[in-house]
Amino acid sequence: NAGVTQTPKFRVLKTGQSMTLLCAQDMNHEYMYWYRQDPGMGLRLIHYSVGEGTTAKGEVPDGYNVSRLKKQNFLLGLESAAPSQTSVYFCASSYPPGRQANTDTQYFGPGTRLTVL
Amino acid sequence: SQELEQSPQSLIVQEGKNLTINCTSSKTLYGLYWYKQKYGEGLIFLMMLQKGGEEKSHEKITAKLDEKKQQSSLHITASQPSHAGIYLCGAPAGGTYKYIFGTGTRLKVLA
Numbered sequence: 001n002a003g004v005t006q007t008p009k010f011r012v013l014k015t016g017q018s019m020t021l022l023c024a025q026d027m028n029h030e031y032m033y034w035y036r037q038d039p040g041m042g043l044r045l046i047h048y049s050v051g052e053g054t055t056a057k058g059e060v061p062d063g064y065n066v067s068r069l070k071k072q073n074f075l076l077g078l079e080s081a082a083p084s085q086t087s088v089y090f091c092a093s094s095y096p097p098g099r100q101a102n103t104d105t106q107y108f109g110p111g112t113r114l115t116v117l
Numbered sequence: 118s119q120e121l122e123q124s125p126q127s128l129i130v131q132e133g134k135n136l137t138i139n140c141t142s143s144k145t146l147y148g149l150y151w152y153k154q155k156y157g158e159g160l161i162f163l164m165m166l167q168k169g170g171e172e173k174s175h176e177k178i179t180a181k182l183d184e185k186k187q188q189s190s191l192h193i194t195a196s197q198p199s200h201a202g203i204y205l206c207g208a209p210a211g212g213t214y215k216y217i218f219g220t221g222t223r224l225k226v227l228a
Contacts, residue, residue, distance in 0.1 A: 004159070033216070042121075042205065042220040058215065090159060105150055106207075106216060108159035 002026055006091050006109035013081045013116045021076040021112050023091030031094045032074040033058075033106065034066060036087040043090065049074055050096075081116045088113050119144040119210045123219035130196050131227050138191040138222045140206035146186045147209050154203040154221070163191075163204075196226045 007022040034046040045058030049068040065077045092106040120143045152160040164173045166182035177194045207218040
């Protein structure tokens, strides 16, 4: 049981390049999330998904796209990277809130550190 | 929109000392989660609080949620270097499945 895994762990891009971050979870969670973490700003939700084939915008969705073709995978794409997208990206997954009252939580991946030059 | 404010932003304590981190919400909390993050790693779930006045402990860490469900505190007793890291509080925003997080408290424990 690997939990939540993210690929890659590190990446350096030039402005204008594109890339896809992969998140995979083996806990059969319905909900998956992408966050970015920046100094002094905490975690901010980029996009999320409540089930296979569905995605929705979070707090800071501009410049990112996502896809959830399979329940266990959630992809985050940057079509044209900008220096403002330099950040650490975290993926998380969870059951729908309320299903497991005492252990409701999100499970996080180890993060992807992205630098855009 | 609901916001979580943590204090202090950073904390340096001598090993063996007690410390407290606070998390204040701008609206009533439907649940409050505490996480720990080590540099370069993801967030590790510590505890979840749901009921007003609830208190939970795990090893030397105790978390409380106030009766009004708008403030939580995380208390570490007899701190150790292994407690060092970033502590974040998180909550479902407005009872939804969209989670919000505090900006984190960076803890350093001096041996």
